[in-house]
Amino acid sequence: MTDLLTVLSALGFGVLSSIIPLFNSELYVGVVAAATQPHVAxxxxxAMAVGTVAGKLILFVLASRGSERFGVGKALNGDDKPMPTTRFKLWLRQTSDLLMAWLGDSxxxxxTILLAASIGIPPLFVVAVxxxxxxxxxxxxxxxxxxxxLARFAVVAVPIALAAH
Known part of the structure; x- marks a missing residue:
């Protein structure tokens, strides 16, 4: 029963950490890998990967519906953008425009999503939205x-599980 509880808690923590980035999923996976048998890890x-997908899909759908409702997609692609006032704002605008172009491409x-999910650049939370x-x-x-x-969590868990057992 404890193994099932461990797996179910990983699923729940995956959803939670994907919606609230304050909760660190890699740290959780590392602790589980160190504290349980390798097959449970x-x-x-x-389960953590599945939970993460569920949470990111929630963000994805909410952003999609919000952009339809409030016309955000049109504003992001429009030509009536005010000029940024600082270099940072200009860089931020150019980066977000480039990311939107990449994400809009089939x-x-x-x-881009695979890169964000596996190495974290760009941040997956931002990419999901x-x-x-x-x-x-x-x-x-x-x-x-x-x-x-799944690849990112395996890269974290495998060495820890091997070292701990």
Whole structure:
């Protein structure tokens, strides 16, 4: 029963950490890998990846619906943008425009999401919201997040599990 509880808590923590970035999923996976048997750690890694996808899909859908309701997608793609007043604001505008262009592309979008999910650059929280606004394919979004997070969590958990057991 404890193994099942460990896996279910990993699933729940995956959802929580994907919606509230204050909760660190990598740290959680590392602790589970150190404290449990390797087969339980493997199931927890899988559950954490599934939970992360669920949480990011919530952000994706909310951003997508919000952008439809409030016309955000039109504002982001319009030409009536005010000029930024500082270099940082200019850089931020250019970076967000580039990210929106990548996420709006059917080939670059999933690759950008995969990079964000696996290495964290750009941040997956931001990418999930922007992918929803950019109308990225939700199935490709989910698959890319799952594959990227599964790889990232495995990279964290495997060495810790091997060292602890």
């Amino acid at each position: 493997a199931m927890a890694v899988l 080939r670059l979008g999933p690759l 922007m992918a929803g606004v950019a109308r990225q394919n939700i199935v490709l979004f989910g698959i890319a997040v799952f594959v990227g997070r």
